[in-house]
Amino acid sequence: MGLYSGWISAYGFSYLQAAGWTLAIASVSALCAILWGAILLFMRIMTQPWGGSWLVDAYVQLFRNTPVLLPIYLIYFGFPLIGFVWPAVVCGGLALILQNGAYVSEILRGGFKAIDSVQFDAAKSIGLSPWKTFEKVTLPQVLTYSIPALGNQVVLLLKDTSLLSAITVVELTMQAKVLTERTGAAYQPFVISALLYLVLVLICELLFRLLHRRVRWR
Amino acid sequence: MEVTSGDVWLLAQGAAVSLILALASISLGTLLALLLTGLAFVRFAPLRYLYQLYIFLIRGTPVLVQALLVFYSMATFWGQISPYTAGAIVLTIYVSALFAEVFRGGVLAIPLSLWDSAKSLGLPRLAVLRKVVLPLASRYSLPPYLNVCVMAVKASSVLSIISVWELTFAAREIIERTLAVFQVLCFAAAFYCVMCFAMDRAGRHFERRLMAKGFAEERL
Numbered sequence: 001m002g003l004y005s006g007w008i009s010a011y012g013f014s015y016l017q018a019a020g021w022t023l024a025i026a027s028v029s030a031l032c033a034i035l036w037g038a039i040l041l042f043m044r045i046m047t048q049p050w051g052g053s054w055l056v057d058a059y060v061q062l063f064r065n066t067p068v069l070l071p072i073y074l075i076y077f078g079f080p081l082i083g084f085v086w087p088a089v090v091c092g093g094l095a096l097i098l099q100n101g102a103y104v105s106e107i108l109r110g111g112f113k114a115i116d117s118v119q120f121d122a123a124k125s126i127g128l129s130p131w132k133t134f135e136k137v138t139l140p141q142v143l144t145y146s147i148p149a150l151g152n153q154v155v156l157l158l159k160d161t162s163l164l165s166a167i168t169v170v171e172l173t174m175q176a177k178v179l180t181e182r183t184g185a186a187y188q189p190f191v192i193s194a195l196l197y198l199v200l201v202l203i204c205e206l207l208f209r210l211l212h213r214r215v216r217w218r
Numbered sequence: 219m220e221v222t223s224g225d226v227w228l229l230a231q232g233a234a235v236s237l238i239l240a241l242a243s244i245s246l247g248t249l250l251a252l253l254l255t256g257l258a259f260v261r262f263a264p265l266r267y268l269y270q271l272y273i274f275l276i277r278g279t280p281v282l283v284q285a286l287l288v289f290y291s292m293a294t295f296w297g298q299i300s301p302y303t304a305g306a307i308v309l310t311i312y313v314s315a316l317f318a319e320v321f322r323g324g325v326l327a328i329p330l331s332l333w334d335s336a337k338s339l340g341l342p343r344l345a346v347l348r349k350v351v352l353p354l355a356s357r358y359s360l361p362p363y364l365n366v367c368v369m370a371v372k373a374s375s376v377l378s379i380i381s382v383w384e385l386t387f388a389a390r391e392i393i394e395r396t397l398a399v400f401q402v403l404c405f406a407a408a409f410y411c412v413m414c415f416a417m418d419r420a421g422r423h424f425e426r427r428l429m430a431k432g433f434a435e436e437r438l
Contacts, residue, residue, distance in 0.1 A: 061411075062407065062411065065368070065372075065410060065411040065414035066372070066406075066407045066410045066411060067371075067372040067373070067374075067375035067376070067386065068372075068375075069375045069376065069386050070375070070386070070389075070403055070406060070410070073386075073390065073393070073403060074399065077393055077399045078399035078400050078403070081397070081400075159279070160280070161280075162280035162282040163280075163282060163376065163379075165282070173280065173282055173283055173286070176283070176286070177286065180290060186290045186291055186293065186294040187287055187290045187291035190283055190286050190287040190290065190291075191287065193283055194275075194279045194283050194284075194287065197278065197280060198274075198275070198278045198279060201278040201279075202278070
């Protein structure tokens with residue numbers, strides 16, 4: 001254990017910094033992914049009448065059946081070739097958003113399908129505008145149904161940020177890798193990183209549990 | 219430089235390695251998960267806590283960190299091991315935690331009244347397990363089981379980072395040689411899609427056969 005306390009005093013700050021990066025990447029990507037998922041679902045519903053929803057369907061299937069590393073490499077190695085030179089964090093974040101957006105749109109679709117269509121007729125019959133219907137009828141119910149699943153997805157996203165270490169982003173995993181190479185310690189850095197991931201995951205789960213409770217009692 | 223048919227053949231070989239790794243970890247992981255599920259339902263509480271701790275540790279940390287941890291610590295404690303062995307171990311452990319939760323959910327989904335009727339029939343414990351729990355729980359857990367199988371194929375890509383030569387590693391290798399990022403990654407994505415779809419289809423086919431015998435319920 002003495003080894004670990006020495007470690008923490010020597011590298012504690014760099015670990016905190018790396019954890020901060022992980023948290024920042026995960027939270028920004030999670031917010032954008034939820035937004036992107038909502039947009040995808042919206043496009044799907046809008047294009048349904050004229051049969052355009054297969055496009056969103058194809059997108060979702062493509063991203064659900066390929067590992068996250070592929071879009072990460074695609075954006076990081078491919079975009080500079082067509083003239084977009086972005087920092088690695090942006091490339092990785094974008095890949096996470098594109099991938100998780102596909103999952104989020106499916107989660108939200110499940111929540112949307114769970115609403116009885118009679119409710120929309122009822123909303124119309126009491127003279128609610130489309131926007132009011134969305135705000136008062138659709139949104140609260142979709143949120144109630146899908147927040148637990150969204151929480152799981154955000155935890156998956158948080159863990160997937162570790163893959164950005166493959167494209168030189170210095171987050172928790174990369175920090176551990178750097179420290180093994182610098183100090184020659186074989187596994188201790190990874191244990192510390194793993195513990196920090198566990199803390200972040202716990203915080204995330206707690207947050208979504210609180211959110212769910214809040215939405216449910218409204 | 220252009221992508222040649224030789225490169226596509228390399229990718230196909232990589233895909234085969236990915237598939238073998240995934241299938242090996244799925245079969246070993248299923249066995250391990252069955253033991254773990256047993257652990258989740260024992261009377262002795264500390265063993266149940268042990269189960270929960272295992273699930274929490276495995277599901278709360280990224281596969282990549284687990285892979286690096288096993289790869290490096292094995293090298294220290296065990297002596298040099300091949301990345302393939304380390305990769306298969308990590309994938310098996312990861313998948314076993316997911317499977318165990320799936321199976322546990324399957325057991326919990328058995329209606330309470332069925333437990334009572336099994337008891338009122340006076341079935342011995344082993345018969346309850348064999349005639350009630352196993353057939354029912356396997357029906358309930360088949361759809362999420364298939365999802366985890368697809369996840370196993372996708373998770374195998376992470377092992378490329380600990381230098382396991384599989385589909386993603388092959389793709390990266392070819393990209394570094396030819397710089398044809400989009401073509402190579404499209405091929406790789408196609409291989410992954412085919413593998414995942416094939417697995418999903420095979421599973422659904424199996425499910426439909428069970429359904430024909432009256433074993434599984436219609437999926438929405």
